[in-house]
Amino acid sequence: MEKEISISENRLVEKLNRISAFIKKKYGIRVKFVEILGKRWSYVAGEKEDGLSSPLTERIKIDERFGLITDRWEEIPKKEKNNLISLLQRVIKKYG
Amino acid sequence: MATVGPSALKWARGVVKEKEYKRYMEKGRDFINDEEIWERLKKNKDHSPQKVRAILDKSLSLETLEPDETATLLNVEDKDLWEEIFAVAGEVKKKVYDNRIVTFAPLYCSNFCVNNCLYCAFRRENRVEKRRRLTLEEVRKETEVLAGKVGHKRLIVVYGEHPLSDVHYIADTIRTIYSVKMKTKRGYGEIRRVNVNAAPMSIEELRILKEIGIGTYQVFQETYHHKTYKKVHPEGTIKSNYQWRLYSLHRALEAGIDDVAIGALFGLYDWKFEVMGLLYHTRDLEERFGIGPHTISFPRLEPAVNTPFIQETKYKVSDEDFKKIIAVIRLSVPYTGMILTAREPAHIRREVIPLGVTQTDASTKIGIGAYSDRYDEQEAERQQFLLGDARSLDEVIRELAQKGYITSFCTAGYRCGRTGKCIMNLLKQGKERWFCKVNAILTFREWLDDFASQETKRVGEEIIEKEIEEVKRQKPSFYHKFMEYYERVKDGERDLYF
Numbered sequence: 001m002e003k004e005i006s007i008s009e010n011r012l013v014e015k016l017n018r019i020s021a022f023i024k025k026k027y028g029i030r031v032k033f034v035e036i037l038g039k040r041w042s043y044v045a046g047e048k049e050d051g052l053s054s055p056l057t058e059r060i061k062i063d064e065r066f067g068l069i070t071d072r073w074e075e076i077p078k079k080e081k082n083n084l085i086s087l088l089q090r091v092i093k094k095y096g
Numbered sequence: 097m098a099t100v101g102p103s104a105l106k107w108a109r110g111v112v113k114e115k116e117y118k119r120y121m122e123k124g125r126d127f128i129n130d131e132e133i134w135e136r137l138k139k140n141k142d143h144s145p146q147k148v149r150a151i152l153d154k155s156l157s158l159e160t161l162e163p164d165e166t167a168t169l170l171n172v173e174d175k176d177l178w179e180e181i182f183a184v185a186g187e188v189k190k191k192v193y194d195n196r197i198v199t200f201a202p203l204y205c206s207n208f209c210v211n212n213c214l215y216c217a218f219r220r221e222n223r224v225e226k227r228r229r230l231t232l233e234e235v236r237k238e239t240e241v242l243a244g245k246v247g248h249k250r251l252i253v254v255y256g257e258h259p260l261s262d263v264h265y266i267a268d269t270i271r272t273i274y275s276v277k278m279k280t281k282r283g284y285g286e287i288r289r290v291n292v293n294a295a296p297m298s299i300e301e302l303r304i305l306k307e308i309g310i311g312t313y314q315v316f317q318e319t320y321h322h323k324t325y326k327k328v329h330p331e332g333t334i335k336s337n338y339q340w341r342l343y344s345l346h347r348a349l350e351a352g353i354d355d356v357a358i359g360a361l362f363g364l365y366d367w368k369f370e371v372m373g374l375l376y377h378t379r380d381l382e383e384r385f386g387i388g389p390h391t392i393s394f395p396r397l398e399p400a401v402n403t404p405f406i407q408e409t410k411y412k413v414s415d416e417d418f419k420k421i422i423a424v425i426r427l428s429v430p431y432t433g434m435i436l437t438a439r440e441p442a443h444i445r446r447e448v449i450p451l452g453v454t455q456t457d458a459s460t461k462i463g464i465g466a467y468s469d470r471y472d473e474q475e476a477e478r479q480q481f482l483l484g485d486a487r488s489l490d491e492v493i494r495e496l497a498q499k500g501y502i503t504s505f506c507t508a509g510y511r512c513g514r515t516g517k518c519i520m521n522l523l524k525q526g527k528e529r530w531f532c533k534v535n536a537i538l539t540f541r542e543w544l545d546d547f548a549s550q551e552t553k554r555v556g557e558e559i560i561e562k563e564i565e566e567v568k569r570q571k572p573s574f575y576h577k578f579m580e581y582y583e584r585v586k587d588g589e590r591d592l593y594f
Binding site: 052 | 525
């Protein structure tokens with residue numbers, strides 16, 4: 001059972017890392033994904049911050065369980081943002 | 097009052113899950129090899145200045161030391177060389193965390209305990225101790241004082257090991273704490289981070305703890321020396337199981353709690369051995385999970401009611417050796433936070449904070465229900481031990497500011513994904529210090545406006561001015577964004593962070 005959970009979690013991390021890389025390549029925007037646990041937003045995948053020169057501070061909920069933290073999210077066109085969130089919700093549902 | 101009835105004993109028998117720690121052991125052994133530690137301490141007697149300085153350089157590059165290197169530092173005898181070690185320890189701290197000191201308060205929720213540790217006033221056979229478990233309403237009242245009157249933003253909640261304070265009670269108390277919001281002079285007060293000091297748990301229980309969104313999960317091994325551990329934790333108690341405790345943070349990480357904290361209680365066994373134990377513990381966590389301890393604590397034994405063991409131990413740590421302990425831990429695990437508590441008297445706190453301490457408590461009361469009861473004297477029968485420093489947060493902050501430290505109430509990291517490996521990377525690269533600085537300024541501004549006395553506010557504002565100047569000078573591209581947040585906080589907005 002534990003092994004299964006671990007494999008599933010790893011696949012989620014792998015998928016989220018890919019999506020993070022895609023967003024960075026397409027929009028030049030950095031994104032990290034987190035698990036929301038009450039006040040805690042715990043790192044799961046994606047960009048690792050590189051210090052205060054480029055802080056990631058914009059917190060966006062993907063669903064009740066997962067979120068993303070980014071910078072300049074507003075620069076992505078609204079429709080594409082919605083598509084991204086839908087994609088993330090599907091990925092999380094499947095692998096999360 | 098009897099603390100351990102038949103039902104509590106039955107509960108205690110089901111706590112330890114052997115397979116949850118045995119799978120980490122290799123050939124039936126854990127990662128603390130007592131003989132090997134002593135061997136390393138013996139063989140690294142060459143502490144020539146040249147060799148010691150090379151180790152100090154490695155610490156300055158923020159690398160975790162090898163056991164042989166830590167052993168070398170522990171063996172230094174030359175007083176001048178120790179002065180160099182102390183100075184570099186302070187430098188390492190500044191490089192990783194800057195000149196900020198984070199403050200917190202302990203909140204003791206229950207002192208019922210099924211264990212019988214010789215050095216602890218909570219031990220079950222201590223009939224003098226007055227037992228109490230806070231109701232959730234009492235937890236709320238304690239929090240209202242801490243968040244609404246004193247101004248703390250960060251707590252460490254503490255519980256004895258007992259079915260009355262099992263994981264469900266712990267979860268309920270933390271939820272209660274997080275729900276409190278108090279109006280203050282200019283804004284509002286709340287607890288933004290709850291760290292937990294509780295007995296080792298199973299993975300299933302740790303998952304419950306994870307779900308609530310705790311800050312750091314802290315378990316001290318007390319002593320890493322197997323024989324001493326056995327002696328001070330009587331057989332038949334949960335705590336007598338050395339490995340169940342040793343691997344408690346491995347289980348926490350496995351359960352997904354990715355900020356964990358270690359510590360040793362100095363005075364139970366030889367202090368040099370314990371420092372080596374902390375290092376081995378750190379290295380095992382790093383090797384297995386890529387995540388070292390978020391903090392290391394190094395409390396010294398303090399007097400406790402009806403606890404003669406404390407007077408009898410031959411391993412009491414002198415003030416001079418205490419300084420060495422702090423400096424060597426700082427240098428051995430450069431990235432870790434280091435917690436100094438109000439166990440220590442004010443004059444010791446003044447002396448050792450520059451050696452690398454990153455967190456401390458103030459306005460501390462450790463009697464169960466003591467914050468809202470508003471009694472000022474310590475009551476030994478309600479406490480685990482006696483405090484050495486009962487000064488208020490306002491006094492401590494003023495003194496720190498006079499010495500050039502900015503007090504931080506920052507709880508930003510764990511709320512924006514700087515956790516686990518992510519925070520470890522930033523700390524090891526010395527990149528977290530700027531987050532520390534700007535968040536310290538923002539939260540210190542909040543506290544000065546909401547809680548400070550006039551005198552502390554005056555001294556505190558001088559420090560803030562200097563800090564802002566440094567941000568302007570060294571991070572010009574970030575300065576405007578930061579100042580926008582700062583002005584909003586000054587105008588009464590709360591909880592803005594980077």
